[in-house]
Each structure stands twice: as structure tokens, then as C-alpha cells.
Amino acid sequence: MTAQPPAPGSHRVAVVHNLDFVEADDDIPSTDDFDARANADVAEVATHVTQALRSAGHTPLRFGVQDSIEALIPELRAREIDVVFNLVESLGGDPRREPEVPRALAKAGFACTGNPARALTNALHKDVVRQVLGTHRIPIARGCAVVDPAKLGAVKRARLRYPLFVKPAAADGSIGISQESVVINDTQLRERVEFLLGKIPGPYLVEEYLPGPEINVAIFPAGPGPGHARLVPTTIDFSGNPRDCLPIVTYACKWDEASPEYQARTVPLGDLISPAARRDLLRTAEAAFYVLGGTSYGRVDLRLDASGRACVIDVNPNPDLHPEAGYCIALRDVQVPYVQLVDTIVQQAVRRARPVASSLVRPRSGTARCAFAVG
Known part of the structure; x- marks a missing residue:
């Protein structure tokens, strides 16, 4: 046969x-x-x-x-x-x-498949991400990076206001984030940095805590390269968590099924924010992703500050593709089933690898300009 x-x-x-x-x-x-x-x-x-x-x-x-x-x-x-x-x-x-x-x-x-080495390298260093996004005037929380407790003077020099949020600058998957990541005074700040220093290599980000809802923007490739993407916003629903838990995505929230924090869920953004705020948020997420060199699928995490402005808190090229992870839930909610998602990622990789026919290449006059430098 x-x-x-x-x-x-x-x-x-x-x-x-x-x-x-x-x-x-x-x-x-x-x-x-x-x-x-x-x-x-x-x-x-x-x-x-x-x-x-x-x-x-x-x-x-x-x-x-x-x-x-x-x-x-x-x-x-x-x-x-x-x-x-x-x-x-x-x-x-x-x-x-x-x-x-x-x-x-x-x-x-x-x-x-996925994003190039440049994008992954950039995203691995959250302290560098802060600098790049700040250079491009993309909204971020006020903050600074410290390498150990002896360098906490940088927090005072930056005139940061409590409560503050402390997290490792070179870890993903909410590793190193717990309810104790939000600190309200100098003593708690020092204790948290000392704790992280014994577990995870520095540096560590110290940022002003953003009190608004957490919003994730899934970036789904709809073409061979940057600028061809579908943006799907979702939010994290913490209503099932205990009242004494702050609404933050901790390690337990993502990975510990026995934790009461595990009740948090990814849900559609709906009308949580105004249409104008939604448009601004999507533009901010897309700009952050492409500025860091993203070319394929990704997720950008944002929180709203006290004035309602969306600030980028993390950029995730190649996010978790587990069917029950937030990225896949977001796409499933807009009728992109898992098989289609996986197949689209493969087909995009194949298209990018194909050489462009010389007959399709046209010389350009002048210098091309773009809003954001990619690398």
C-alpha cells in the first residue's frame, strides 16, 4: 500500500x-x-x-x-x-x-515558530524592558531596579511612594511573586529584597503598586510579520479569591491548585473600561510588543494606575500555550480554537522562512520612517 x-x-x-x-x-x-x-x-x-x-x-x-x-x-x-x-x-x-x-x-x-532571539533576550531582562519602554514614552509604573538590599537608596532617590511592588527582573511565570510582593514600608521592602536575594538572582524591580485592574492583551499572528496581528484584551477576575488577598497574579495564583488564590480567572474585558481607554490600551500593548522585537505571538500585561492610564507591567513573547492558560483562553473566547491557533503559528513560521521573490522587491526612495525602533 x-x-x-x-x-x-x-x-x-x-x-x-x-x-x-x-x-x-x-x-x-x-x-x-x-x-x-x-x-x-x-x-x-x-x-x-x-x-x-x-x-x-x-x-x-x-x-x-x-x-x-x-x-x-x-x-x-x-x-x-x-x-x-x-x-x-x-x-x-x-x-x-x-x-x-x-x-x-x-x-x-x-x-x-515564535519570536526571534532578540525579542526573547529583551523580554528576559525586565529592567531593560523598563528602560526601552520609557525611552519610547510607553507608559510604565514609576520604579527602579536594585541588585541587593544595600542598594535600596535608589528607591528613595527615585521618590517612589508606598505601596510598592517587588519582583525579580529575570524570571517568568510569576516566579518570585506572592502576596508579600506588595510592601508598605522600608522594613517590608528590605525584607522582601533579602528574601528574593536568597532564592533568585537579581536585579529586582521596585515599582509603585498600580491599584487598577490587570489587563492582558493577546497578540495573535494574522500575517508573516509585524503589523499583521489580532489583539484580544482580557482581564483577571479575582472575585473568587479571599478578601484579604490583593488582586495580583502570584505564583500560587498561576500554579498552586491548592491555594485559595488559584480561583482567579481570565475573562473577557467587556465594558470594564471606556471604548477610548480600550483603544489607547491596545495601542500601548502593540507598541510595547513591537518595540521589544516581537514578530509572532505574544502577550502584553498591563495594569491601570490611579488615574485610569494603562501601564505596561510585562511583555511576554512566546507566552504559555497550555490550553487553559490565559493566552489560549483569550483566543478561544473570540472563536480561535486551539488547533487553529497552533496551525496558524506554524504557517506563519513557514511563510517567514520563505525567501521573497526578487520580482516583488521594489527599491524605496528616501528613508523609511516608523514610529518605533525594533532593533
Whole structure:
């Protein structure tokens, strides 16, 4: 019996994800409460993505990596992979090495899903994100970065007003964020920075706490590059949480099913803010994403300050693609099912990898200008 040819638009897709949270000797995930659940989630996402690719007519092959992808490149060539679905969030347990994967795959000539190394590098350093967004006059909370408790004088020099919000500058998945992240005096501020210093490498961001609702903007690729995206705003509903819990997205809120904070849910934005405020918020989110080098799918997190202005608090290229994560819930609510989402991300990667025909390239007169520098 002869094999059937692949369906139009179908591809051999390598689903590549990190396994550096697994102990080599017994295959048991790390039990570090600070990040274990967030790390293990990537393996679940790989399973869901693999199933969705198969449903979309692709041929998925799954690959796990730990501290290097050097051996992966020849394996991808041997398996005649068309496109790599990149889910790697760290290498060797270090999230700062995440950009190595798209950089190496691009150098090897593979089409790769998600955002380029530049965007991932920028987003990994939230202190740098603050500087870049501030340079482009994109609204952010007033704040500063400190490297240890001895440097807290920077907070006074910046004339920041309590309550303040303290978080690691180089961690994702709400790692290092708890109810104790909001501090109301110098003593609590010092204690929080000292606590983080013993758990997570610095620097740490100290920002004025924004009292308004938290709003996430999902960026869904609708074309081959920047400027072709659908923006879907949602908000976090904390009404199911205990009254004594501040409405913030903590690690427990995202990952600890036994925590009372886990009741928080992503819901449509609806008419929570005015149409004019909604337009401004979407423009702010889109500008922040592209300024940092985003070219594919992403999520921008914002909170409203006391005056109702939307301020960017985080930019997430390659956000969590678990079907029950906020990004996928947002798209499902606007009739983008999971299989379509995964397939669109793959097709965008393939389109970007195709060379542009020389007959379509037109010389430009003068100098092209754009509102935001991307790199």
C-alpha cells in the first residue's frame, strides 16, 4: 500500500521543549517550590501542541533538550524536519539561555515558530524592558531596579511612594511573586529584597503598586510579520479569591491548585473600561510588543494606575500555550480554537522562512520612517 502524499500546507514539525527540570538519574521533576510547577508545565504544553498539530494534518515529532541543542540540529536534518515548534524556555536550568534556541535554529536554516532571539533576550531582562519602554514614552509604573538590599537608596532617590511592588527582573511565570510582593514600608521592602536575594538572582524591580485592574492583551499572528496581528484584551477576575488577598497574579495564583488564590480567572474585558481607554490600551500593548522585537505571538500585561492610564507591567513573547492558560483562553473566547491557533503559528513560521521573490522587491526612495525602533 503506497503512502498518501501530505495534505496541502502540512509539514513535518519538530516539537522541541526543555527537559532540564528533570533529574537525569530518575526522571523526577525538580521539587523546588519556587519554580517546579512552572517548569514542568512545558512538558504538558508539548503534549497538547503535538496533538493539535496532528489534528491539523501535520506530522509532529517530539524532541526534549536539557543543557544543549548541539546534537539536536543534525537530528532535525536527518528527520527531514520542515519547521520547528519552539517551546524551549530554558537550557541547563537557566532561563537566560532561552534565546540560544531560536538563534541556533535560524543559523542552521530551520523555520522556527515564535519570536526571534532578540525579542526573547529583551523580554528576559525586565529592567531593560523598563528602560526601552520609557525611552519610547510607553507608559510604565514609576520604579527602579536594585541588585541587593544595600542598594535600596535608589528607591528613595527615585521618590517612589508606598505601596510598592517587588519582583525579580529575570524570571517568568510569576516566579518570585506572592502576596508579600506588595510592601508598605522600608522594613517590608528590605525584607522582601533579602528574601528574593536568597532564592533568585537579581536585579529586582521596585515599582509603585498600580491599584487598577490587570489587563492582558493577546497578540495573535494574522500575517508573516509585524503589523499583521489580532489583539484580544482580557482581564483577571479575582472575585473568587479571599478578601484579604490583593488582586495580583502570584505564583500560587498561576500554579498552586491548592491555594485559595488559584480561583482567579481570565475573562473577557467587556465594558470594564471606556471604548477610548480600550483603544489607547491596545495601542500601548502593540507598541510595547513591537518595540521589544516581537514578530509572532505574544502577550502584553498591563495594569491601570490611579488615574485610569494603562501601564505596561510585562511583555511576554512566546507566552504559555497550555490550553487553559490565559493566552489560549483569550483566543478561544473570540472563536480561535486551539488547533487553529497552533496551525496558524506554524504557517506563519513557514511563510517567514520563505525567501521573497526578487520580482516583488521594489527599491524605496528616501528613508523609511516608523514610529518605533525594533532593533
